[in-house]
Amino acid sequence: xxxxEYGEYSNKYDPPDNLVDIFEQSVAKYANNPxxxxxxxxxxxxxxxxxxxxxxxDNLRAGLSAIGIKAGDTVxxxxxxxKEWLIGEIATQGLGAAYVPCMKRACDHVEIYYQRRRC
Numbered sequence: 001x002x003x004x005e006y007g008e009y010s011n012k013y014d015p016p017d018n019l020v021d022i023f024e025q026s027v028a029k030y031a032n033n034p035x036x037x038x039x040x041x042x043x044x045x046x047x048x049x050x051x052x053x054x055x056x057x058d059n060l061r062a063g064l065s066a067i068g069i070k071a072g073d074t075v076x077x078x079x080x081x082x083k084e085w086l087i088g089e090i091a092t093q094g095l096g097a098a099y100v101p102c103m104k105r106a107c108d109h110v111e112i113y114y115q116r117r118r119c
Contacts, residue, residue, distance in 0.1 A: 020094045027054040036083045053087060060091035071096025078107045 016022045027050045034047035069075060075092045077100075079085065085101050092099040 018093070020090055023057075023090050024054075026050055036086070038083065048083070053083065056087050057090045057094070060087055061094050064091060064095060064097075069095055069097050073097040074100060076100040076102065078102050078104055080104050 031051040035050045037045035037047045
């Protein structure tokens with residue numbers, strides 16, 4: 001059971017009490033159901049299922065683990081809104097690491113700084 005405290009106020013939640021557990025339970029229950037849709041070039045939504053997203057989460061989680069990401073680490077992404085944000089978040093949090101997303105247009109200065117530091 002998770003307990004979140006804010007001063008004198010606290011909430012207690014019964015499991016599932018985090019995004020990873022909620023997602024994994026949803027995959028078990030709705031594996032073949034449409035989960036996320038994106039418009040193609042013709043403006044028609046193309047849907048991916050819970051299972052397809054879960055496979056990508058598992059692959060990314062394994063990749064992050066392989067490069068040494070572990071509990072307590074921080075992983076960031078700079079991108080526009082897209083399904084990869086959620087995939088990255090679930091994969092990262094599944095390892096116990098923190099996830100820091102940033103909209104591309106809001107973080108252009110970060111990317112420029114990073115590129116300058118690499119040169």
